[in-house]
Amino acid sequence: MITLRQYPAALGLPNPSPFCMKAEILLKMSGAPFVVDTVNDPRKGPKGKLPAASFDGGPMIGDSELIRREMTRRLDFDPDAALDGRQKASAHAIARLLEERLYWAIVHTRWMDQATYNRIARDLFGAMPPVIRSVIKVIAQRKVRSNLAGHGLGLHDVQDIMAFGKADIDACAALLGDQDWFMGAEPTGVDATGVAFLANVLVPAFDSPLKTALRQHANLVAYVERGRARWYPDYPSWG
Numbered sequence: 078m079i080t081l082r083q084y085p086a087a088l089g090l091p092n093p094s095p096f097c098m099k100a101e102i103l104l105k106m107s108g109a110p111f112v113v114d115t116v117n118d119p120r121k122g123p124k125g126k127l128p129a130a131s132f133d134g135g136p137m138i139g140d141s142e143l144i145r146r147e148m149t150r151r152l153d154f155d156p157d158a159a160l161d162g163r164q165k166a167s168a169h170a171i172a173r174l175l176e177e178r179l180y181w182a183i184v185h186t187r188w189m190d191q192a193t194y195n196r197i198a199r200d201l202f203g204a205m206p207p208v209i210r211s212v213i214k215v216i217a218q219r220k221v222r223s224n225l226a227g228h229g230l231g232l233h234d235v236q237d238i239m240a241f242g243k244a245d246i247d248a249c250a251a252l253l254g255d256q257d258w259f260m261g262a263e264p265t266g267v268d269a270t271g272v273a274f275l276a277n278v279l280v281p282a283f284d285s286p287l288k289t290a291l292r293q294h295a296n297l298v299a300y301v302e303r304g305r306a307r308w309y310p311d312y313p314s315w316g
């Protein structure tokens with residue numbers, strides 16, 4: 078049995094972490110049975126981040142990409158089997174764009190815009206006793222600010238960060254074009270990332286410049302909706 082360790086649902090999404098949502102979609106794509114172990118503390122992941130997953134009682138593996146690799150090894154799961162080398166390279170580039178750059182712009186909208194942070198902190202830390210909550214709220218924001226600076230994106234003005242994020246979204250819209258999925262008529266591995274990250278841009282709980290940018294692309298909104306209907310049919314639309 079596979080156990081997926083991830084954060085609880087929040088902000089109107091199955092997961093406020095796009096990486097957790099990506100791992101869950103990959104597991105759903107594979108058809109393998111899995112159970113979810115919901116935790117609120119990233120230290121419960123072997124590398125201090127979530128998601129993590131354990132296969133047949135083995136050690137927890139941290140990182141969505143390493144979880145995918147383990148799924149390939151153990152389940153012979155290859156959602157890219159039908160792609161040629163060039164398509165695989167394009168899928169790789171799209172996933173890295175979303176995971177390694179747009180992700181940090183998403184983080185910025187949530188944690189550095191104080192009004193939004195105040196709003197989401199209620200969801201993320203609401204279960205904690207009030208005194209602990211207020212301390213964690215400050216410490217967590219300080220850590221995220223430092224992570225954003227370490228990545229480099231956080232060193233820029235907010236207008237520039239949002240412009241970079243908009244450029245990533247515009248690129249995704251152009252690459253998707255009029256296809257149903259990034260690589261054509263059927264979903265492949267990159268769509269676990271695509272749906273997870275773009276749904277996290279369309280997050281129902283608050284507005285952001287990235288959400289405004291995404292909403293200008295009807296094809297991307299329809300894409301996220303296609304992913305919701307396929308993998309999270311019990312959720313209302315995020316569009």
Ligand SMILES: N[C@@H](CCC(=O)N[C@@H](CS)C(=O)NCC(=O)O)C(=O)O
Nearest residue numbers: 094095096119126127128140141142
């Ligand atoms: N490369 C990792 C990234 C995972 C990640 O960044 N997880 C974030 C949530 S979206 C996290 O748990 N952060 C907690 C922290 O940094 O303290 C993956 O693909 O799983």
